[in-house]
Amino acid sequence: MIVAANLKTNLTRKQTKEYIETLDDFVKTNHINQESFVFPATSSLDSYDTDVTIGAQNAYPVQNGAFTGEIGVEHLDEFGLKTILIGHSERRHILGETQDVILQKFNYFKELGYTIVYCVGEPLEKREAGVAEMMDYINAQYRGIDTSYERLIIAYEPVWAIGTGLTPTNEDIIAIHRELKKKSPAPLLYGGSVKVNNAKEIMALQNVDGVLVGSAALKVEDFCQMVTFAQELENK
Numbered sequence: 001m002i003v004a005a006n007l008k009t010n011l012t013r014k015q016t017k018e019y020i021e022t023l024d025d026f027v028k029t030n031h032i033n034q035e036s037f038v039f040p041a042t043s044s045l046d047s048y049d050t051d052v053t054i055g056a057q058n059a060y061p062v063q064n065g066a067f068t069g070e071i072g073v074e075h076l077d078e079f080g081l082k083t084i085l086i087g088h089s090e091r092r093h094i095l096g097e098t099q100d101v102i103l104q105k106f107n108y109f110k111e112l113g114y115t116i117v118y119c120v121g122e123p124l125e126k127r128e129a130g131v132a133e134m135m136d137y138i139n140a141q142y143r144g145i146d147t148s149y150e151r152l153i154i155a156y157e158p159v160w161a162i163g164t165g166l167t168p169t170n171e172d173i174i175a176i177h178r179e180l181k182k183k184s185p186a187p188l189l190y191g192g193s194v195k196v197n198n199a200k201e202i203m204a205l206q207n208v209d210g211v212l213v214g215s216a217a218l219k220v221e222d223f224c225q226m227v228t229f230a231q232e233l234e235n236k
């Protein structure tokens, strides 16, 4: 089971350091053998001494260069980071990243052997338009992606569930994850209003290989509880 925290534009460097130290201590003290990922804000990236996998929320597909406001591989190498989020709905729908740009990033970081958490998910209007339209939309997000890449992790995050407190029904999660598993053997995470009070139930569903958590992960003790749930499910 994979439990991932996307801290988005939250926590300072100091707070992130304390967060990761607390999580690392919890994982070690409780002999947790599940995979925990933390994606800090770019300003908080560093060489952390931890068993937790630290990943970048974003990077430009270059070693370095004239790309104002961006970081490149040079800046990730400095901290020994080899994990990255690509295609997150906020980068698609708020920051306007196109499938072409996302695919360029995917191929670039795949060539470098990065672990890629690749995000897909439909907006509400596509969900409401019915399964066929919803799947057409999601299928387009897989365009060009090497779904057999051995260091690929997929995160299904319905856009309308992100940050809203809304989640699909368990039956809907099971149905969409069944379909997405036909597209790639990669571990398949669910994301979108995962909280302490629903995380274990969601992680127990068929074809759910973990969760990608945003706002509910900002309190490290809550994220530690979700990691514990993952361990409990694995121990069953």
Ligand SMILES: O=C[C@H](O)COP(=O)(O)O
Pocket (backbone or CB within 6 Å): 006, 157, 161, 162, 163, 164, 165, 191, 192, 193, 194, 212, 213, 214, 215, 216
């Ligand atoms: O990357 C995380 C997802 O965007 C989910 O965010 P959320 O847990 O705040 O809904």
